[in-house]
């Protein structure tokens with residue numbers, strides 16, 4: 001079980017919630033769920049992160065997503 005912190009994957013700097021998962025895809029998916037959950041609770045920091053992402057061009061969004069997937073994959077290679 002690997003863990004990554006929310007802010008590593010584009011979440012707000014202040015968020016240190018650990019995102020867990022057994023595969024890089026699972027971590028990415030769990031991170032998205034965590035962000036949606038926080039927004040559901042009315043957390044404006046997570047809302048801002050999503051809005052920031054949505055304000056990017058589709059190419060930039062894809063680049064960011066690839067970057068986060070790489071962070072997930074690297075975490076799995078660490079040990």
Ligand SMILES: [Zn+2]
Nearest residue numbers: 006011015017
């Ligand atoms: Zn978070």
